[in-house]
Amino acid sequence: MASWLVTEAPTRFEGLAVPDAVKQALLSTSTSADPPHLLITGPGGVGKTACWRLYARQILGPGWKSTTHILQARDLVRQRGAMATFEEFLRPSGAEKDTLAGRTSLDAFDRGISISDSEGVAPAGSEAEVEAGTIPISRLIVIEDADYLGHIRQAYLRRMMETVGSASRFVLVARAPSRIIDALRSRSQMIRIPSTERETITRILSEIAKRNNCEPAEGVLDDIAYISEGNLKKAIFTLEMLDIRDLVSDRSSVHKMVQASTLQAGRRLVELAIRGKVVEWKWESRGGRNKKSLSGAMAEVDDLMNNHGLDATDLVSQIHGVIVGRRLSVPQTLREEMLDALSECDVGLQRSTYPRIHFERFLHRTASAGKRHGLSMS
Numbered sequence: 020m021a022s023w024l025v026t027e028a029p030t031r032f033e034g035l036a037v038p039d040a041v042k043q044a045l046l047s048t049s050t051s052a053d054p055p056h057l058l059i060t061g062p063g064g065v066g067k068t069a070c071w072r073l074y075a076r077q078i079l080g081p082g083w084k085s086t087t088h089i090l091q092a093r094d095l096v097r098q099r100g101a102m103a104t105f106e107e108f109l110r111p112s113g114a115e116k117d118t119l120a121g122r123t124s125l126d127a128f129d130r131g132i133s134i135s136d137s138e139g140v141a142p143a144g145s146e147a148e149v150e151a152g153t154i155p156i157s158r159l160i161v162i163e164d165a166d167y168l169g170h171i172r173q174a175y176l177r178r179m180m181e182t183v184g185s186a187s188r189f190v191l192v193a194r195a196p197s198r199i200i201d202a203l204r205s206r207s208q209m210i211r212i213p214s215t216e217r218e219t220i221t222r223i224l225s226e227i228a229k230r231n232n233c234e235p236a237e238g239v240l241d242d243i244a245y246i247s248e249g250n251l252k253k254a255i256f257t258l259e260m261l262d263i264r265d266l267v268s269d270r271s272s273v274h275k276m277v278q279a280s281t282l283q284a285g286r287r288l289v290e291l292a293i294r295g296k297v298v299e300w301k302w303e304s305r306g307g308r309n310k311k312s313l314s315g316a317m318a319e320v321d322d323l324m325n326n327h328g329l330d331a332t333d334l335v336s337q338i339h340g341v342i343v344g345r346r347l348s349v350p351q352t353l354r355e356e357m358l359d360a361l362s363e364c365d366v367g368l369q370r371s372t373y374p375r376i377h378f379e380r381f382l383h384r385t386a387s388a389g390k391r392h393g394l395s396m397s
Contacts, residue, residue, distance in 0.1 A: 049077035061212030064250030165191035166198035214249025285337035288319035295395035331374035
């Protein structure tokens with residue numbers, strides 16, 4: 020059974036949970052005779068993917084899925100042969116002059132070739148008309164998390180965008196547009212999507228609940244909207260999980276789910292570092308034999324990255340949330356020193372393939388700061 024994130028996805032621009040200015044920008048660009056390259060930015064879960072999917076459907080017609088090519092740039096981070104993978108995506112045949120962006124498609128000239136999709140009417144209300152004598156857009160190349168491409172691959176992409184002609188368009192999706200080089204930003208129309216307002220999340224959850232015969236208790240939808248912090252995707256997923264487990268009638272189940280799914284290790288590793296317990300060893304009995312094992316803050320880092328599957332950027336986000344959160348009771352000057360150390364750690368991670376080194380340096384700096392404030396136990 021498909022998730023509500025799939026079945027409840029909007030099929031018209033007017034159904035997007037974004038500001039009216041964003042809807043109008045998507046409508047005008049997708050129906051333009053010469054659509055621009057797009058750079059869609061915004062925090063997680065606000066509808067960036069839904070926006071480009073509707074954009075692709077409007078430009079390419081019913082057969083848009085066969086001529087839309089997607090690359091997840093985050094998969095290239097610290098991957099062996101990442102540049103070769105990137106080049107292979109943009110040049111499938113390996114030939115210098117044969118590029119994915121330069122290939123045309125029969126679908127572009129006869130939109131009736133492909134079987135009509137189940138979505139029916141085009142997102143703008145009517146299909147795009149191809150004027151006689153013009154070459155229509157044949158392909159859309161979408162790069163998700165484009166802010167993870169790095170400067171070298173972005174420069175390579177810039178050169179291709181300059182020679183792409185009228186056959187294709189690029190859509191770059193990013194959370195941090197500051198990581199996109201100026202040359203790409205200047206060649207694309209930027210569409211910024213803000214965090215979804217709490218009232219909007221509550222309204223959409225109510226509509227989804229009615230369509231799926233879900234009857235949440237009073238206050239449940241408001242609670243979900245509150246804990247989602249502007250992340251509509253998270254809110255819909257949370258409501259669906261509660262409905263599957265028959266917990267929507269119990270308001271306390273929202274708080275229990277959040278508590279069970281929130282990692283406490285992030286706060287624990289920061290507290291251990293402040294107390295000076297960065298790298299420690301302890302003896303454990305395993306299989307009848309005593310073995311030395313790592314403990315302290317670095318053990319928490321290893322646990323989060325190896326056992327919980329967090330990558331370096333996820334861990335930075337976790338630590339940042341702990342430092343600025345209300346539960347960490349430390350002097351403001353210490354908080355500022357930790358944020359400074361974390362920012363240097365984040366910068367170092369972008370240029371390194373060994374994140375553990377930078378996290379250990381951050382934790383030692385935090386321990387030194389804690390000692391200066393009289394909080395260290397070592």
